[in-house]
Amino acid sequence: MNDQEIQRILRAAGLRATKPRIALVSLFQKSPAPLPVTEIVETMKDTIDMVTVYRMIEALTKAGILREVNLHGDKARFELTDTKHDHHHIVCTNCKRIEDFTDDAHEKIEQRVLTHSKDFSSITDHSFDLYGLCNACAR
Amino acid sequence: MNDQEIQRILRAAGLRATKPRIALVSLFQKSPAPLPVTEIVETMKDTIDMVTVYRMIEALTKAGILREVNLHGDKARFELTDTKHDHHHIVCTNCKRIEDFTDDAHEKIEQRVLTHSKDFSSITDHSFDLYGLCNACAR
DNA sequence: ATTCCTGCAAATACTTTGCATCCTT
DNA sequence: AAGGATGCAAAGTATTTGCAGGAAT
Numbered sequence: 001m002n003d004q005e006i007q008r009i010l011r012a013a014g015l016r017a018t019k020p021r022i023a024l025v026s027l028f029q030k031s032p033a034p035l036p037v038t039e040i041v042e043t044m045k046d047t048i049d050m051v052t053v054y055r056m057i058e059a060l061t062k063a064g065i066l067r068e069v070n071l072h073g074d075k076a077r078f079e080l081t082d083t084k085h086d087h088h089h090i091v092c093t094n095c096k097r098i099e100d101f102t103d104d105a106h107e108k109i110e111q112r113v114l115t116h117s118k119d120f121s122s123i124t125d126h127s128f129d130l131y132g133l134c135n136a137c138a139r
Numbered sequence: 140m141n142d143q144e145i146q147r148i149l150r151a152a153g154l155r156a157t158k159p160r161i162a163l164v165s166l167f168q169k170s171p172a173p174l175p176v177t178e179i180v181e182t183m184k185d186t187i188d189m190v191t192v193y194r195m196i197e198a199l200t201k202a203g204i205l206r207e208v209n210l211h212g213d214k215a216r217f218e219l220t221d222t223k224h225d226h227h228h229i230v231c232t233n234c235k236r237i238e239d240f241t242d243d244a245h246e247k248i249e250q251r252v253l254t255h256s257k258d259f260s261s262i263t264d265h266s267f268d269l270y271g272l273c274n275a276c277a278r
Numbered sequence: 279a280t281t282c283c284t285g286c287a288a289a290t291a292c293t294t295t296g297c298a299t300c301c302t303t
Numbered sequence: 304a305a306g307g308a309t310g311c312a313a314a315g316t317a318t319t320t321g322c323a324g325g326a327a328t
Contacts, residue, residue: 016327020185049285070209103248113240120229121277125270132262155302188310
């Protein structure tokens with residue numbers, strides 16, 4: 001995805017395509033794993049103010065361009081919503097490496113929950129993450 | 140569960156059964172939803188130091204008595220591990236109410252992930268949470 | 279031109295660390 | 304008695320708010 005495309009995405013979401021925002025989306029595209037705010041701040045601190053990073057993330061998350069990922073013992077992380085289709089994470093509890101996996105079985109679970117719940121009638125998002133030891137750490 | 144039982148649980152985990160810890164476990168038992176640290180601190184601040192709350196939560200989580208729950212747009216929350224068997228949460232994105240649901244289909248997913256992954260060979264924990272609008276907020 | 283965004287300064291809130299004392303075992 | 308646990312003080316991080324100036328539409 002080039003800057004032109006990023007601009008389109010931002011504008012389509014009703015947001016202005018500013019330089020900091022384009023840089024932020026660009027950064028997310030390069031990252032294989034979801035990023036914590038502090039890491040983004042660290043990476044961009046020479047060109048973009050910390051406060052702006054917080055506000056951009058809030059705005060882009062609200063707009064659906066970013067997605068929050070919460071992992072145990074960790075600050076909130078964010079990733080691009082549309083990078084891969086509906087993926088989840090498996091995290092090594094030792095070295096903290098994060099990998100993706102896909103599985104659509106959770107949709108059936110959501111159906112079932114909706115059917116059984118008397119208090120909820122719509123599901124808009126979900127999180128599904130696994131924790132374990134990667135092969136390197138298991139040795 | 141009474142204080143006697145809580146004492147047993149703490150000691151079984153190799154921890155001393157102190158008054159603050161018993162009070163903490165007691166508090167969790169009374170709570171229908173996972174609690175954020177700040178809320179615990181607020182509730183106990185007249186009798187227990189803030190620092191102690193942080194340290195207790197760390198110790199009890201490490202011991203497996205508590206379990207971390209991370210929800211979108213929220214600080215880390217904690218709940219008793221053994222209150223209910225393997226439950227998950229459904230969160231109203233508007234009013235933030237949290238309800239539980241159970242479903243063991245995720246176990247099959249875990250099996251499948253293990254079979255397919257070349258980097259992971261064990262899974263020790265998982266998180267699975269849904270977000271939506273509760274009936275009251277959907278109106 | 280208008281409205282949205284950004285940067286800076288500062289305030290708040292959250293979390294951790296060190297050490298002396300207390301309490302459980 | 305010994306070692307773990309707590310409380311207090313203080314430091315270290317993370318996050319939010321207000322406002323003036325700047326940039327995108």
